[in-house]
Amino acid sequence: MPTAMLLHAHPDDEVFANFGWAYDLASRGYDVIGVIATGGEANELHATASLREARTRRIEKYERALDMLGASAWTWLDASAGWVDAPSGPSLAGAAPDQLRVGVERLLTQHRPDIVLTVGSDGLTGHPDHVAIARALSTATNRGSVPEGVWGARLRADDVRAGGVLVGSHAREVQVGSGRVVGTTARLVARDVRSSAAARRRALDVYREGLGTDSLESIVSGADRIGDSIVLRGVFDATGWGQEYYEAVSPDHGSTAARQNAAC
Template sequence: MRTALVVHAHPDDEVFATGAATSVLSEQGWNVVLRVATAGMHGASDHLSASCELLGIADWDWLGAPDQWIDDGGRNSSRTLAAAQRYDVVAAVEAAVDKLQPELVLTVGSDGLTGHPDHIAISQAVQRIQCRALGARLRAQDVRAGEQLVQQLAPGEHVGSGHVKGCDVPLQEIGGASEERRRQALDAYYDGLGSKPLAELITTHRASSDGLLLRAVFDATGWQQDRFEELTASSAAPSSR
């Protein structure tokens, strides 16, 4: 059985960045496993287990030692991935690769998908390994479409953090996933963020939230696919629907 290793900084990244791809690969017979570096802002292991079950991820564990790194909500702690010695993060990814022997590694793209420093640190570490890797990216046109949806509901409000920009380069697509399951996986973390109408969410979530922006991007362009850049030179992408 082919193994795909998914590597992320925080719980919920597996939904926003790679949720469609893991579902598709699992349906195609891949053994999909997740390694996550931090427990996120609120200690989300129960939510993570529910999300993995919905997204076709067979099991998850910590990248590195438990509590080795933390998500400090942007307060610049010395224990974040962004502040860590790069060789420590690379060593943790290499250890997971050596143990699992994956045919493919999925993570976020070189821009961290949302520009989050922890995401970028994970992407940079994955780029150092000797294994084929794909990094999730957004198209700039899709980000603009999501921004327009939010602006229509919250005119005059600043949309997103300003760090979600997308790109204009060709990307590989893995598509054909269940929209319902990805919505449910997002709900496992945030009540209604996957399932409630965007017009309702705008009353309870800040327009400047990147989570809300990503939800709007999915609404504007589809929940069933993820797009990737090649992080390491290798052969063609796995088949997609």
């Protein structure tokens, strides 16, 4: 059975970045495994002051989302590192690059995935933790051993602008997003992910009630701030939920046949 690895900084990155392609791989018989570096605690600290409880809450959501995606299991990038997504504690972005690279190399050696899906060189959203993950994969000395390639999700600049306009049409003098989500004008590989759209909407709901299935207008009007997750929802709506875009994390990512298989 071929193996697909989803490698990310936080729980929920797999839904925003790679859900469609991963869903397709699972439906085609790939054993899909998730890898995260932190527990995504920041998104749960509004509900609890306990970092441990925040991690537990987020991991429960991660496991539910992976079930919807068709993944079989998940693991930590480096369980001994103690990285957290929180105002205090060791951060992924602050980790030594060599530590991240070695962790990635260890995972690739251990699991020998046929394909790896992650975020592109800009981290998809510009988040420093995301960028650190993309950099670690790009510098891993054994990344060339992945037969079907290492692929990073990107957004097109035109789609980001369209999504921002759509979100902004429902906002009233409120800042929209962090400003880090900008997209790219570079040529990307497109994946048709229409078959996974409904499941992706439900998976977004796991992380934030209604984020995938409520109307964008109701999400914006009910939010105390317009974060990047809402910006990405706007991008999905603006583009029809039908495609994901990718760049090869390294130019020697795999065979010509693998590249042709990835292209639409």
